[in-house]
Amino acid sequence: MSSDTVVARFEIPYRGCLASDGTLCGPLPAFASDPELLRHLYRVMVRARVFDTKAVNLQRTGKLGTYPSCLGHEATHVAVGSAMRAEDVLFTVYREVGTKFWRGVDMLDILLYWGGDERGTNYRRTPHDFPFCVPIGSQMPHAAGAALAFQIRGEARCALAFIGDGGTSQGAFYEALNLAGAKKLPLVCVIVNNRWAISVPVSAQTAAQTLAQKAIAAGIPAVQVDGNDVLIVREAVGEALERARAGGGPSVVETLTYRLSDHTTSDDATRYRSAAEVEAAQRVEPIGRMRAFLTARGFWDEAAELALRRECSEAVEAAVKQYLATPKQSTDTMFDYLYAQLPTGLRAQREDARRFAALRP
């Protein structure tokens, strides 16, 4: 081999389908022939946004703890949920309300979790899904482990892990992708590139041109898509899941979106980014373009929109009412889920907590 031989060469394709005005900028996926599916994708996106707006308001009025808004991420989140099968297992970060909704997690659960109650992690309809993962990137090895379990048992199931742009700087991200590549695991990783890791922009996070290309070092195929386009995200993630399910190994999908909100309700994004940038991102947000697309095709109209908004508001209000009426757990629950059986040495502490709980008004 001569010394100027190129031994490897890689490319990261970009894909889009819906332009920001709802017109087509790429071929329509096959599933787009089903108007009811298209309408449902839109409905769950709106549902996520209505819920999100209410959750932020609840925090502002002291009725919810710190909450990380999903504003602007709805297309990516809902598309991923819709591409997965019920028996697949989901590993989220902490913002993926739309994905959880698609997988049957109740609004009440999400309110309970951010309202300081562990019962909010009790996903009755997808009992294998992991709860929100707060330590950045640490969900990735869990997803790889679940995928390894599916492979060992010969099950046609996939693990799907979300990670953010900041998360791709973590060792756990590389470690998990490396394992998935080496063992050809049924794992799909969706990198939600919303451009900001709290105050750090992607340009300060990495010198890589794309986050998708980080998969190349692990020998994993990767694609970058418009994360505000629910159709292309569903198509790309769906293809990745089917490939994984068929034994074709892991994939990485980077979805380009934008965090229109503060990082969490404790953050003030005006300290680190310009209003002009946010306004520009607002013009390409995901919900408006999908509505325009549906309307142009004759699948949606003003009456349907009004009915949907009313239905979402009612569902949110009902969930909030239930959340606010949920009594807090007993202090016993601090102890009762540490182990399958309470170690005898902890009984005295459990009693102590009970005694002081009884003294509180």
Place this chain on the structure above:
Amino acid sequence: MVEAINMAHAWEMARDPSVVVLGEDVGTNGGVFRATAGLQQRFGKERVQDTPLAEGLIAGAAIGMAAQGLKPVAEIQFMGFIYPALDQIASHMARLRNRTRGRLTCPLVLRMPHGGGIHAPEHHSESLEALLCHHPGLRVICPSSPARAYGLLLASIRDPDPVIFLEPVRLYRFAKQEVPDDGQALPIGRCFVLREGSDLTLVTWGAMTVDSLKAADQMAAEGVSCEVIDVGTLAPIDFDTILDSVAKTGRLLIVHEAVRTAGLGAEIAAVVAEQALYDLEGPIRRVTGYDTIMPLYRLEHDYIPGVPRIVDGIRTTLAD
């Protein structure tokens, strides 16, 4: 003792098809200490998996596997390399049952060599049990003989919660004992009273148990009767056995290899002081590793408490 550990793996893998072994060099190579030797040949590459070289990944992947119904028995090659895995252990492994109110659980064993005394390189001789005992939700176990390694490892694999299993490296080859391969587990969460006595309670675990028994023998020749307790399960710890013994002897000496400050010995001393002060006839004493970095091997036996320091500790405790 390493053969007993290997036997326990094989027994449980044959009995329970959900048991899988993973770690660095555990498959083809059978583990750097041979703890998993022959398992891949017998049970196949699916159930005995060599992993990439990443401790955080091993711990994290084991969590994902356990939550999916497998029973991973994962090896960290040396305890000095546990730091990258601590995030997974503390942030997820210990908490998964609690944070999901029992919906997802983490039945797994994370095994690793513990302690020094075998002329190993830097970072290969650490005793870091206190880091792990500080995390509710974990069990931390440290056997002190081949029979207890066999019985406690079986119990650990069968346990519904995550277990950190610390294997004293000095005992891997040094401790020899015929162990019946009968699949009998030993109880977790109970101390082992290895020697009954009336003058002093000596509480210890792991490799220090061997030196402590020798020290007790030596003192017996002088007419001093030591009760030697091997804690066995370091977390959650069985204080009842220790308190009962102190009620009988009135004297307590704690011996451990780990650094003294904020070591598990401090917690044992605190509990005895809180609950049994009036049973004591003199101050509680500790013989431990020094508050130093574990030295390179020329000095390792100056760091690890040996029989002379334990004998001195017994004499001092009795003299007060």
